[in-house]
Amino acid sequence: MIYTGRFAPSPTGPLHFGSLLAAMASYLDARSQHGRWLLRIEDLDKFRERPGAADHIIHILSAYGFEWDGEIVYQTTRLPAYQAALQQLAQQQLSYPCTCTRKQLIAAVAPGPFGRLYPGYCRHNVSTPTDEQRHAIRLKVTAQDIGFTDRTQGFYRQNLAEALGDFIILRSDKVFAYQLAVVVDDEWQQISHVVRGADLLDNTPRQLYLQQVLGYRQPEYLHIPMANNAQGQKLSKQTHATALTTADALTNLCAALRFLGHATPEATAWTEPREFWDWAITQWDSAKIPRTIARPVQT
Numbered sequence: 001m002i003y004t005g006r007f008a009p010s011p012t013g014p015l016h017f018g019s020l021l022a023a024m025a026s027y028l029d030a031r032s033q034h035g036r037w038l039l040r041i042e043d044l045d046k047f048r049e050r051p052g053a054a055d056h057i058i059h060i061l062s063a064y065g066f067e068w069d070g071e072i073v074y075q076t077t078r079l080p081a082y083q084a085a086l087q088q089l090a091q092q093q094l095s096y097p098c099t100c101t102r103k104q105l106i107a108a109v110a111p112g113p114f115g116r117l118y119p120g121y122c123r124h125n126v127s128t129p130t131d132e133q134r135h136a137i138r139l140k141v142t143a144q145d146i147g148f149t150d151r152t153q154g155f156y157r158q159n160l161a162e163a164l165g166d167f168i169i170l171r172s173d174k175v176f177a178y179q180l181a182v183v184v185d186d187e188w189q190q191i192s193h194v195v196r197g198a199d200l201l202d203n204t205p206r207q208l209y210l211q212q213v214l215g216y217r218q219p220e221y222l223h224i225p226m227a228n229n230a231q232g233q234k235l236s237k238q239t240h241a242t243a244l245t246t247a248d249a250l251t252n253l254c255a256a257l258r259f260l261g262h263a264t265p266e267a268t269a270w271t272e273p274r275e276f277w278d279w280a281i282t283q284w285d286s287a288k289i290p291r292t293i294a295r296p297v298q299t
């Protein structure tokens with residue numbers, strides 16, 4: 001199987017330094033192994049999408065010298081594939097409709113480290129809600145540890161029944177859940193290596209479980225440390241991380257590579273991103289990435 005990596009941003013805001021790190025790490029890991037690198041826009045959640053964000057992300061990646069293979073895939077063009085996976089799980093009797101409201105669940109259970117544990121209220125419902133009746137679809141989980149060895153973070157395990165309970169694969173607003181879509185697309189695009197931010201580390205056991213029950217292959221995983229701001233908060237749209245501009249491409253690329261543990265000259269060492277990448281691909285060593293969940297950005 002040829003190395004195939006990907007960068008899969010959600011267009012919920014402009015590209016910021018934290019997302020540049022994930023793009024860079026996945027790109028360098030793929031290119032240093034003569035692999036393919038795909039770009040996928042995860043645009044299923046139209047409520048959270050910001051107009052123009054997808055175009056901004058693509059524009060910045062291109063200006064920063066990233067070269068992706070093939071066409072950009074937009075998840076909104078992939079709905080029949082997610083629907084087919086949903087049907088497969090229903091046929092395997094692994095899923096069921098859940099009519100619980102958010103209000104009911106908030107009243108019933110306290111939030112845990114991974115969100116609110118679903119108490120399984122609808123697991124044994126005999127009546128099926130009609131299409132008009134608002135409901136989500138949940139996946140039945142088992143009380144077994146699901147573990148994997150992350151290339152940077154080491155061994156990680158989760159017991160889905162204890163951590164989350166049966167989780168949502170189709171939201172009550174009829175949007176396919178991130179967990180389902182990402183697993184279906186990783187299989188379809190034959191992704192062999194997933195390199196992304198450590199904020200998704202605790203999502204991985206759900207994705208491994210989905211791969212198992214759907215009969216998919218399991219990629220290798222590498223979760224890079226999250227970038228924190230001076231207040232110790234993760235750089236994100238919520239913490240108002242600054243949007244990257246094209247003007248300081250080389251400066252930001254150098255800062256990103258340093259954050260990922262690689263000694264890097266000043267930006268003036270290169271005249272354009274292409275030269276930077278030619279050098280960086282020869283330097284990349286994933287073992288140099290700091291083995292931590294989060295670290296501050298040096299500015």
Ligand SMILES: [Zn+2]
Nearest residue numbers: 098099100122
């Ligand atoms: Zn329910």
